[in-house]
Amino acid sequence: MADAPPRRYADGEVVDAVVVGTGAGGAPVLARLAAAGLHVVALEAGRRWDPARDFATDEREQAKLFWTDERLSAGGDPVPLGNNNSGNGVGGSTLHFTAYTPRAQADDFRLRAEFGVGEDWPLGYDDLEPYYDELEAFLGVSGPPDYPWGPPRRAAYPLAPLPANGAARLMARGCDAFGIRTAPAPNAALSAPYFRDGVGWRAACTNRGFCQAGCSVGAKASTDVTFVPLAERHGAEVRPGCFVTGFERDGAGRVTGVVYVAGGPDGGVERRQRCRAVFLAAGAVETPRLLLLHGLANSSGQVGRHFMAHTGLQLWARFAEDVRPYKGIPGALISEDTHRPPDADFAGGYLLQSIGVMPVTYASQLARGRGLWGDALREHMRGYNHTAGINILGECLPHAGNCVELSAELDARGLPKPRVTFTNGENERRLTAHAERVMRAVWDAAGARDVWAFARNAHLIGTCRMGRDGAAAVVDADGRSFDVPNLYISDNSTFPSALAVNPALTIMALALRTADRFLERARRGEG
């Protein structure tokens, strides 16, 4: 394909689609539609970063990658937002995702059928499998030659695993003692240089351990170095610094344009981009917030409801060995032996992963989770280089009371700040207790001392669930709104259940499927 300058569309021009957000949900849609020859514009609230120039290996400096518009966190277990979740910039939260890319397993999509609780998806593993295959090859996922869990794979991971760091070796040692199988984790970070058409060469991971605060070498497959350049090669326009505030609609209720503020909250200019369809990919807080602001696509009453956040208990420990937790891919080792534990007293399951950690993040968690201060704090932190962690990522059921709402407080733009309410239910508490027993046994066997648990929930999921019935869901299996036929949602807000895996790969798979279904409909001449 010949290099061409990215297209620039005028606001008055009617483009085929506007995509709101350029993270894991938006960028794949943008690239897919552009590759099909459609005229597409992405509106991205954040700026465009130059990782080599702009990204420091410094946690405080990199706070700029996080969504800093204030959100209120409420409920019995208020979820930390900010650096725990949404991203700020072209690439969205893939700028700071850990690159962990396990596939969901087939039974993840059938929780209600299996356990009688939670929710089933209106699609299954077979629908996503071709997209998982495609994504792993396109992103350059590093992983083991024989992944032990899930359905048989049609292709091996394209790259060898990333090297095992200290935490991975310690977790493997502890798991071996109990017969818990482990494997190098699939990570969307390159263990060798990698070439893809439309993207070019990307460099190999340098083991700098900084995935959660921005990859400065382009080894991590954040969308800013994968789907966004691919989309631009195909003529898509990415417009950074554009915060979407509303929609224009015709008499039939179809979206005819997207209203946005360009240039930031102070001194920004309101503009409109006319379009034939819109894809919301702003994440499980901003997507429902935008719909709630305008009372849009909510005849089901489900917008903002059933917010979920994975159970993410971390078990930190001190070891005699020199670990240096700042080196290597943070999540280097995985076990899915706990996907459906035989002795479970809860629905669903969880995966185990080893975790490295940067010092500011560790200290902050120590403060919040253990309340250490004074001499005890400095003494504990002097053992940082001997610290390793294990983390779970576990099922979270959709509870009606957990939600995203508009608060009475206004932000700098004069829009209501979102309030996120979350409380773990009985199932989450039982799952977490089970996981803590397993992880303590693993760490004891590995020779751990001073083990402490940090309870947390992570990933923002749900709030615009997909389903078969427009009375009970916001979008159908194609991501298409039941109420507004040319409005689509492509992000983790559409997940009807949380899945016991990290969401990024599945968000991207759903995004590609949503784009393909949209294109099929367009080819059939349906609006």
Next chain:
Amino acid sequence: MSTTPVPHPHDVTEPPVYPRGTVRALLDTDHVTPATRAALRARLADDPGAAAPRALDADAYAVLRAACARLVPQPDRGTPDGDPPVDVAAMIDARLADGPGDGWRYAVLPADAEAYRRGLAALDAHARATFGAPFAALDGAARDAALGAAQRGAVGDDPLGVPGWAGGPAARWFEELLAEACECYYSHPLAQEEIGYAGMADVPAWRALGLDVVDPREPRPVEPRPLGAAARG
């Protein structure tokens, strides 16, 4: 891979002590990228206590300084031949003045600057009511007792008109204060030298990724300690 637990070569009792100057020396090398060097140099150059507070008034700032001195005590710094203390309170005040925030807050708390004003006032009022003196005038043990009360959520409904702080909000405010103090302190190159962190020196790729192995540019403990086997460079 072993199938049985591996016994400790040593007992884990003493955390290691690392030499001074390690991060500062690395900043002059090509192991650090220009963006990383700029961020860390700017933090090192900040002059502790040089500027008046901008977000907090003088009274609140005095309470904040006195609290930070107990949350992250630095008796080893500020001596004539030593390093200056990391000015945690100044970093917090600067963040409150310049923003942005961290993207969220507990719904039970007001906006960050207001939460700090109310929390610090409540802490001071608690000190006056309990110890008969302003918080900043208390000795270390009394300040620790007051901070401990805040951590337990026991500071509140005080005589100076800062109602509604008993219970959850006071404990949540203390958690926010402590987390921010920790984040400020451990983002500082001097604190990173203290704990032997060298993650900022990430060029070229790290090669020593196993246990008890380090790359040549990583700091090793000053003296042999009973924690960990000898690091190989």
